[in-house]
Amino acid sequence: MTDATQSAAIAKPKAAGAQQKFLAFASLIVLLIFFSLASPNFLQTSNILAILQATSVNGVLAIAATLVIITGGIDLSVGTLMTFTAVIAGVVLTYMGLPLPLGILAAIGAGAGCGFISGSLVARMKIPPFIATLGMMLILKGLSLVISGTKPIYFNDTPSFPLISTGSLIGSVFPAMPVPNGVLILFVLALFIGWILSKTVLGRYCYALGSNEEAVRLSGVNTDAWKIAIYALAGGICGIAGLLIASRLNSAQPALGLGYELDAIAAVVIGGTSLAGGRGSVLGTIIGALIMGVLLNGLRIMSVAQEWQTVVTGLIIIAAVYADMLRRRKAAS
Amino acid sequence: MTDLVTMTAIDKHFPGVHALKRAQFDLRSGEVHALMGENGAGKSTMMKVLSGIYAPDGGTLRVNGAEVKITGPRAAQALGIGIIHQELALMPDLTVAQNIFIGREPRNAWGVLNEAKLNAAASALFAEMRVEMDPTAEVRGLTIARQQMVEIAKALSFQSRILIMDEPTAALNEAETNELFSIIRRLRGDGVGVVYISHKMDEIMRISDRVTVMRDGAYVGTVQSEGTPIETIISMMVGRALDQVHVEIPDLSAAEVALDVRGLTRGRMVRDVSFSLKKGEILGFAGLMGAGRTEVARAIFGADPRESGEIAVHGKPVQIASPRDAVNAGICYLSEDRKHFGLALGLDLRANVGMASLSRFSDSLGRVDDAALGRVAQDYIASLAIRTPSDRQEVRLLSGGNQQKVVIAKWLLRNCDVLIFDEPTRGIDVGAKAEIYRLLQSLAAQGKAIIVISSELPEVLRLSHRIAVMCEGRLTGFLPGGPQTTQEQIMRLATARDALNKGEAA
Numbered sequence: 001m002t003d004a005t006q007s008a009a010i011a012k013p014k015a016a017g018a019q020q021k022f023l024a025f026a027s028l029i030v031l032l033i034f035f036s037l038a039s040p041n042f043l044q045t046s047n048i049l050a051i052l053q054a055t056s057v058n059g060v061l062a063i064a065a066t067l068v069i070i071t072g073g074i075d076l077s078v079g080t081l082m083t084f085t086a087v088i089a090g091v092v093l094t095y096m097g098l099p100l101p102l103g104i105l106a107a108i109g110a111g112a113g114c115g116f117i118s119g120s121l122v123a124r125m126k127i128p129p130f131i132a133t134l135g136m137m138l139i140l141k142g143l144s145l146v147i148s149g150t151k152p153i154y155f156n157d158t159p160s161f162p163l164i165s166t167g168s169l170i171g172s173v174f175p176a177m178p179v180p181n182g183v184l185i186l187f188v189l190a191l192f193i194g195w196i197l198s199k200t201v202l203g204r205y206c207y208a209l210g211s212n213e214e215a216v217r218l219s220g221v222n223t224d225a226w227k228i229a230i231y232a233l234a235g236g237i238c239g240i241a242g243l244l245i246a247s248r249l250n251s252a253q254p255a256l257g258l259g260y261e262l263d264a265i266a267a268v269v270i271g272g273t274s275l276a277g278g279r280g281s282v283l284g285t286i287i288g289a290l291i292m293g294v295l296l297n298g299l300r301i302m303s304v305a306q307e308w309q310t311v312v313t314g315l316i317i318i319a320a321v322y323a324d325m326l327r328r329r330k331a332a333s
Numbered sequence: 334m335t336d337l338v339t340m341t342a343i344d345k346h347f348p349g350v351h352a353l354k355r356a357q358f359d360l361r362s363g364e365v366h367a368l369m370g371e372n373g374a375g376k377s378t379m380m381k382v383l384s385g386i387y388a389p390d391g392g393t394l395r396v397n398g399a400e401v402k403i404t405g406p407r408a409a410q411a412l413g414i415g416i417i418h419q420e421l422a423l424m425p426d427l428t429v430a431q432n433i434f435i436g437r438e439p440r441n442a443w444g445v446l447n448e449a450k451l452n453a454a455a456s457a458l459f460a461e462m463r464v465e466m467d468p469t470a471e472v473r474g475l476t477i478a479r480q481q482m483v484e485i486a487k488a489l490s491f492q493s494r495i496l497i498m499d500e501p502t503a504a505l506n507e508a509e510t511n512e513l514f515s516i517i518r519r520l521r522g523d524g525v526g527v528v529y530i531s532h533k534m535d536e537i538m539r540i541s542d543r544v545t546v547m548r549d550g551a552y553v554g555t556v557q558s559e560g561t562p563i564e565t566i567i568s569m570m571v572g573r574a575l576d577q578v579h580v581e582i583p584d585l586s587a588a589e590v591a592l593d594v595r596g597l598t599r600g601r602m603v604r605d606v607s608f609s610l611k612k613g614e615i616l617g618f619a620g621l622m623g624a625g626r627t628e629v630a631r632a633i634f635g636a637d638p639r640e641s642g643e644i645a646v647h648g649k650p651v652q653i654a655s656p657r658d659a660v661n662a663g664i665c666y667l668s669e670d671r672k673h674f675g676l677a678l679g680l681d682l683r684a685n686v687g688m689a690s691l692s693r694f695s696d697s698l699g700r701v702d703d704a705a706l707g708r709v710a711q712d713y714i715a716s717l718a719i720r721t722p723s724d725r726q727e728v729r730l731l732s733g734g735n736q737q738k739v740v741i742a743k744w745l746l747r748n749c750d751v752l753i754f755d756e757p758t759r760g761i762d763v764g765a766k767a768e769i770y771r772l773l774q775s776l777a778a779q780g781k782a783i784i785v786i787s788s789e790l791p792e793v794l795r796l797s798h799r800i801a802v803m804c805e806g807r808l809t810g811f812l813p814g815g816p817q818t819t820q821e822q823i824m825r826l827a828t829a830r831d832a833l834n835k836g837e838a839a
Contacts, residue, residue, distance in 0.1 A: 199445055199446055199448075200440075200443075200444045200445050200446060201438055201440055201444040201446060202444060204427075204431065204435075204438060204446060207424070207426055207427060208424045208427055208431075208435055210426070211424035211425055211426040211427060212422065212423060212424045212425065214422065215422035215423055215424055215435075216424065216435060216436070217406075218386070218406050218418070218422050219406065219422075219435045219436045219487075220405070220406045220407030220410055220436050221435060221436040278424070278425070278426035279426050
């Protein structure tokens with residue numbers, strides 16, 4: 001088993017994957033060092049917590065996007081689905097006055113339901129994921145506005161609602177570490193989905209579908225059902241993101257959401273997940289989301305205008321993917 | 334010997350095609366039964382019926398004596414039928430063990446995987462096959478031959494007693510083929526019935542016990558491999574006898590040198606390669622897979638940067654840094670992978686023929702003279718005998734041989750006179766092969782200089798005026814073409830590795 005040639009043969013691809021994550025991680029460290037030298041305020045605990053808090057919504061959405069992208073698909077509806085689930089939570093909690101747990105269930109359930117529909121469009125009706133989720137994106141944006149009457153829904157009747165994101169469970173036990181619950185939820189979710197991807201059948205089929213769907217189908221696996229399950233899981237995670245953002249704003253803002261899907265996909269790509277499917281990891285995605293969060297925060301602290309922050313984000317995405325291409329080309333030759 | 338499979342009067346229609354016409358096939362335990370026929374004869378369709386991928390429109394199917402309906406891949410697996418597809422159906426991002434047990438992963442009630450059990454089961458399979466394999470290796474990193482072992486292990490993991498192999502050696506070299514054959518023989522010894530689909534006559538003769546031939550979706554006949562001459566089988570396949578042709582070697586002593594390559598070097602695959610090629614000459618490049626033949630072609634063509642070496646065309650030194658430079662110098666390269674590198678499959682024949690010469694057919698505003706292009710395309714359809722309804726036919730709908738002719742037309746129109754063919758007949762059936770051979774010979778007779786890279790020794794011998802043999806990036810020798818050169822002589826040079834390593838003369 002430990003024959004030298006054999007271990008060399010397996011070490012190669014595994015090392016390549018690790019290298020990819022290392023590259024992203026190293027970029028994150030470089031950014032952290034750069035900004036802490038550029039601004040003394042950057043490394044303060046309050047600022048670090050602000051970065052993490054700001055990253056939590058994009059991070060959760062990016063985890064959802066990662067699942068779908070690993071299958072070789074794409075989900076453009078994560079942003080407006082987040083808004084839609086926030087509105088649903090608003091309807092259940094504020095309009096109907098039902099208790100908080102029901103609101104949480106409704107948001108996650110609505111997300112999973114929409115994901116189920118997207119997945120069915122892709123798997124059963126064979127609509128390309130780009131088109132199916134583009135349609136869902138617009139449908140959900142419209143529905144959010146219709147249901148809410150184009151006005152924000154506030155959660156003033158549910159005083160505990162903002163605590164979902166801004167409260168600090170960790171802080172109540174360790175007062176020295178006031179980590180907001182939103183951040184805690186992001187990391188717990190990341191660990192959980194990371195575990196799903198590496199240890200469960202669902203995760204195995206995520207990679208297998210992205211790697212060679214036809215081969216999986218010919219192996220007698222019900223590929224359609226698994227694909228729908230993956231989209232539904234991603235949708236449910238968007239429901240969590242919807243709760244996080246609504247809780248942070250103490251309101252469901254129906255006009256929000258468009259553009260979030262691109263930030264999420266950007267984080268996935270920077271984290272080294274291949275848009276072609278078959279490879280990727282939640283850890284990479286979290287690093288990617290953190291890179292984006294650190295970048296935006298750092299540039300703001302350095303008083304760079306917001307429009308230029310957007311330009312820099314675009315450059316970072318291109319640079320990240322180009323670095324990955326270079327590495328691959330080197331590995332291939 | 335018991336009958337494992339009996340297929341009788343199998344009918345299958347696709348829109349516009351009667352793919353199987355009351356075809357029949359049977360398989361006994363402990364035999365290797367070759368299924369032969371030209372492309373489109375219905376071999377793969379027949380085996381897809383057997384493996385549950387297609388449902389037949391009519392006919393009966395018996396497995397182990399009992400009549401069955403196979404409703405899908407899973408039902409076929411349950412009956413002990415395993416298929417190894419021509420295009421390997423593996424997931425490159427997953428490990429060996431994960432591939433083998435896809436869909437049947439050891440798991441608990443919550444869907445949590447038991448990876449240790451998975452790897453142990455895969456190890457046990459390979460131990461049974463007597464093949465060294467690390468179950469945790471990622472499939473992407475394996476050679477095609479090793480990937481095939483994974484496919485076989487996967488088929489065997491279903492306790493398959495019936496194993497279908499579709500062109501298993503298409504991408505294997507000699508040594509890998511031998512290893513595959515020894516595994517097949519072991520399986521046969523254990524009572525497994527193997528259906529073996531291949532175009533390679535010599536392999537069929539080596540490995541099979543019986544041969545069934547199909548033509549145009551119908552059953553032609555079954556013969557014992559032993560004692561049946563190859564010519565008989567070929568004539569069963571094509572419906573006529575092919576005459577044994579030997580290459581006629583023209584006198585090229587007075588011919589001008591068209592291409593001269595000196596000291597070409599790139600990495601480990603191309604080491605100090607020097608040769609020259611005359612007008613009207615067909616130079617065959619033989620060697621095992623991975624000997625560096627394709628790499629030599631790509632370095633000449635400028636597709637890969639070279640480290641050193643000089644190239645002269647018609648006596649004049651040329652600087653080739655990119656395929657564009659090469660084409661301008663009159664060198665073209667016809668890749669073995671026509672579909673990826675040679676053709677725009679979704680475009681019509683006319684557009685493909687004009688692809689490399691559009692500037693000649695357009696005015697200063699960039700408007701393309703489509704009518705003129707159409708006339709040229711018609712000319713090539715006639716002169717190269719391309720079988721197509723019109724020059725507006727999408728090339729993806731043409732057969733492999735006709736697609737190859739479209740690529741040739743494209744380069745002829747570009748005025749290329751040094752043509753490098755990489756595996757020109759891969760995926761092309763026997764009848765069309767002979768036609769491609771004739772075409773290459775007539776191109777040579779018109780003064781084109783031609784290099785043919787081929788892994789099939791009979792093809793090299795059939796075509797080449799002169800044969801260059803490579804081993805591990807070096808040219809190990811030249812042999813004259815024609816009947817006096819044997820496959821053994823070529824193989825000796827192609828495996829001259831030891832001599833090279835010791836620094837002795839090959």
